[in-house]
Amino acid sequence: MRFSDTLLRQVRDRVSIADYAGKRLTWDKRKSRPSAGDYWACCPFHQEKSPSFHVLDQKGIFNCFGCGEKGDVFTLAMKLEGLNFPEAVEKIAEYAGVPLPKDDVEDRGQDDRRKRLLAITAHTAKLYKDALRSSGGADARKYLQSRGISAEVCEQFGIGLAPDEWTWTLDKLKAEGYSIDEIIDAGVAREGFEGKPPIDTFRGRVTFEIHDTSGKVIGFGGRALAKDAKAKYINSPESALYSKSRVLYRLKQARELLARTKAPGLVVGEGYLDVIAFERAGIAAVAPCGTAPQPLC
Ligand SMILES: [Zn+2]
Incomplete structure (x- = not known):
């Protein structure tokens, strides 16, 4: 998407860079003068104590006298959150409450559809997290603990449990008012075998949320809990939200880590648990979703 200068100016004028930066940095109380819109903090882009x-x-700019990083609120969002320019504009526009123009009506229709599917995947993510914490999640928790994954890590990385039932997810989502077609389109249920009724995509599996670069849940990876499962790992099917060839596991977080640590590159892990281990150690890592050879974990 291309943005006009007028629109960029509008967004820039509407948002306070100090307000945006202040959510991520701690202002130095002695040096800053809020009444003058003059703020100082330790730089997020290099190590320093003062x-x-x-x-x-008022000018909407930042400047580091230590490492020389500088720019406007879009540059700051790109660097702090590891976004490209269009993503940074979208992020800040949303933050400022400035609506971005839509190309045409058809686009808007697709947008509404996409929002609806994203609401389904977001709700499913919550269901899976709750299921992992419930009494029925004991086996899954035991497996995760054996892999060094605590409850806090599950929360942080969006790890959950799809219970071992045919229509658990479907039933919960239908009760929320979603249609079967929508639930299938969102990838969390699928048509039944040989004309049988639809069933959940993920059953009896530990689930890993897969996010887009803005952090929204667009799909899941699922690891079988049963030792004799046909496929140890499965992923969401291709959908309007999720395309395995275009998605990398934890890309958003890896970009943020790269931006913060200024590491020269990122690690490509083999599976979800690898990536989680790297990220917890402060190393930016991603994994392909489903196109790699079977992970060894
Ligand atoms: Zn700096």
């Missing part, structure tokens, strides 16, 4: 990261709110 603040040389300067924000001038």
